[in-house]
Amino acid sequence: MEITEKDVAHTTSKLRFDDIKKGKVLSVKWEPKLNYAWDNGPALGRYLAELKNGRIIAKKCDKCHRTMLPPRMFCELCWRPTGRWVYVRDTGIVNTWVVSYVDWKAGRLNIEGGVRPFTPAIIEIDGTSKGMGILHLLDEVDPWKISRGMKVKAVWKPVKERIGAITDIKYFKPVK
Amino acid sequence: MTKRVAIVGIGTTGFRATTPDVSYRELTYEAATKAYVDAGIEPKDVDSFVSTAEDFFEGYSIADEYSPDQLGAVLKPIYTVPGDFIQSLASAYMMILSGIGDISVVQGLSKASNMLSLSEMTTFAMDPIYNRPLKESPHAVAGMEMARFMHESGATREQCAKVVVKNKRNALDNPLAGHGVLIDSDYVLNSEVISFPLTQMDISPHSDGAVVVVLAEEKTAKTLSDKPIWIRGIGWCSDTPGLETRNWGEAIYAQMAAEMSYKMAGIRHPRSEIDFAEINDEFSYKELQHLEAMRICRKKEAGPLTETGGTEITGEFPVNPSGGCLGVGNLYELNGGHKVLEVVRQLRGEAGKNQLKDITTGLAQGWRGVPTATGAVAILSN
Incomplete structure (x- = not known):
């Protein structure tokens, strides 16, 4: 695999790309092949299946009475199996959020060129216990007008495009 | 104290x-x-x-x-x-x-x-500058070690095959094991060649x-507990990672880890002071190599002892009565955990059909698999 000029450009190495290109230094590039097929198990499995149906499902602990999202087969605090499955709403409030000028690879977004900053948020979903919810994205809102406690609602992908993944929800948008 | x-x-x-x-x-x-x-x-x-x-x-x-x-x-x-x-x-x-x-x-x-992509992940454990560019398979590393061990110890492919037959047979009587089968040595010797002398059946399925x-x-x-199982000794050791410079014949990492645990446990003659062992047999030859490295067998003795049934459940020194990695499966980081579990089940008298009689001390050994040279040993007593 070739090392490109771009690979070298942003490193702190004193190497110049030319050194590599002309073979003045040995270069090795190895892209690991890391493929996994994780078994989701009954809790996460049903959570994802319900997202495909356009619904959010949680699971309750009968001891501490928390309604937990994402759902799990056991309560990690009470150390006992969880009980009932319960559907919760696809609305909630913003717990915390960020206005990000970089993407997930720390690459700079062209904000000056009109690209909207990336606005990930922790959303406490209505019907779950305090502090439980979904990490997702906010959109259809001015990034600088997002506020703590703001009410939001899921914007779902069209039924045909859903695959049983967290991205079946496109993003959350503000509601009155 | x-x-x-x-x-x-x-x-x-x-x-x-x-x-x-x-x-x-x-x-x-x-x-x-x-x-x-x-x-x-x-x-x-x-x-x-x-x-x-x-x-x-x-x-x-x-x-x-x-x-x-x-x-x-x-x-x-x-x-x-x-x-x-x-x-x-x-x-x-x-x-x-x-x-x-x-x-x-x-x-x-x-x-x-x-x-x-298990094979690629294991290859990724090799040195990126002077090993990986040659694109060796992890099984090539095991094959080379097997060849060197056979040369130094005199162990034969037939004796290695006997380990596979024994362990997969033991696994049939262990409800926890997933890879028990009844086969003979010829079946192992004639299975698909992977990295000669290593064949498909010499390798633990995962x-x-x-x-x-x-x-x-x-x-x-x-x-x-009314049946506490005491940790009498424990040891661990790593050889150099260098494939070029490590000792390919003798599994020194296992020897040093075992000696550390013997010292702690006050064991001088492991063969007579330990009753049985659950040891790493991720590849058939590893059981023989580890037996000699840990002084349970003398040099060149593990092959013949296996061939004559000495490591069977009914033998003089049972090895991997659970079925080992070959019969239970390669569990990666958990391999040593399975060994400890099975030694405890034996010492408590809870090993069912594979239960050994009159035992007080067992050895559990783990190895981190290719291309590592890291091992650990625990000596447990009831």
Whole structure:
């Protein structure tokens, strides 16, 4: 695999790309092949299946009475199996959020060129216990007008495009 | 006087080639629940936890962070050892010796079925500058070691095949094992060549599963359990990673780890002072190589002893009565955990059809697999 000029450009190495290109230094590039097929198990499995149906499902602990999202087969605090499955709403409030000028690879977004900053948020979903919810994205809102406690609602992908993944929800948008 | 520490609880899911019905969370939860019930404790009684995970195997970077929930270890002292389970066991043992608490817990897990690019992941463990560009298969490393070991020890392919036949036969009577079959030596010798002299049947197929073990300081152990299994010695060791410079014939890492554990346990003559062993047999020849490295056999003796049935369940020194990695499955970081589990089941008299008679001391050994030269040994007594 070739090392490109771009690979070298942003490193702190004193190497110049030319050194590599002309073979003045040995270069090795190895892209690991890391493929996994994780078994989701009954809790996460049903959570994802319900997202495909356009619904959010949680699971309750009968001891501490928390309604937990994402759902799990056991309560990690009470150390006992969880009980009932319960559907919760696809609305909630913003717990915390960020206005990000970089993407997930720390690459700079062209904000000056009109690209909207990336606005990930922790959303406490209505019907779950305090502090439980979904990490997702906010959109259809001015990034600088997002506020703590703001009410939001899921914007779902069209039924045909859903695959049983967290991205079946496109993003959350503000509601009155 | 040094404190004494015992294993007072064990729990496992058993081991199968695939576990599509559960995630790693439910796997560990099942093993942990069983271990806590076995020990008569709840997670709140535990002072510290050690989990075992290797990021590339789990598919998470900093896989450590995903350990607490399914162990009941949320907001408790916990850390992860990226090594063999027996290295985690050593860590949990030391926590009790150092006075951090009276009860500690060790966890290990394999979800090998979820790793779709296992061979590439193992190749990724080799040196990127002077090994990887040659694109060796991990099995080539094992094949080269097998060839060198056979040359030095005089062990034959037939004797290695006998290890496979024995262990896969033992696994048939172990309900926890997932790869038991009845075959003869010819079947092994004629199986597909992978890296000659290594054939397909010389290689352990992988398995999924989880093991959780509860340790307690002597006073607590005696109140919790009427069958405490004492940790008498423990050792671990790593040879140089250099494939070019390591000792290919003798598994020095296993020798040094064993000697460390023998010294702690006051064992001078392992063959007569230990009754049986669960040792790493990830590849058939490793059982023979490890037996000689750990002085259970003299040099050049492991092959003939195996050939004449000396390591069978009915033999003079039973080796891998559980079925070993060949019969139970390769569990990666959990390999040593399975060995510890089976030694404890034997010493408690809970090994069912494979139960050995009149035993007091067993040896459990782990190896981190190719291309590593790291091993760990625990000496356990009832």
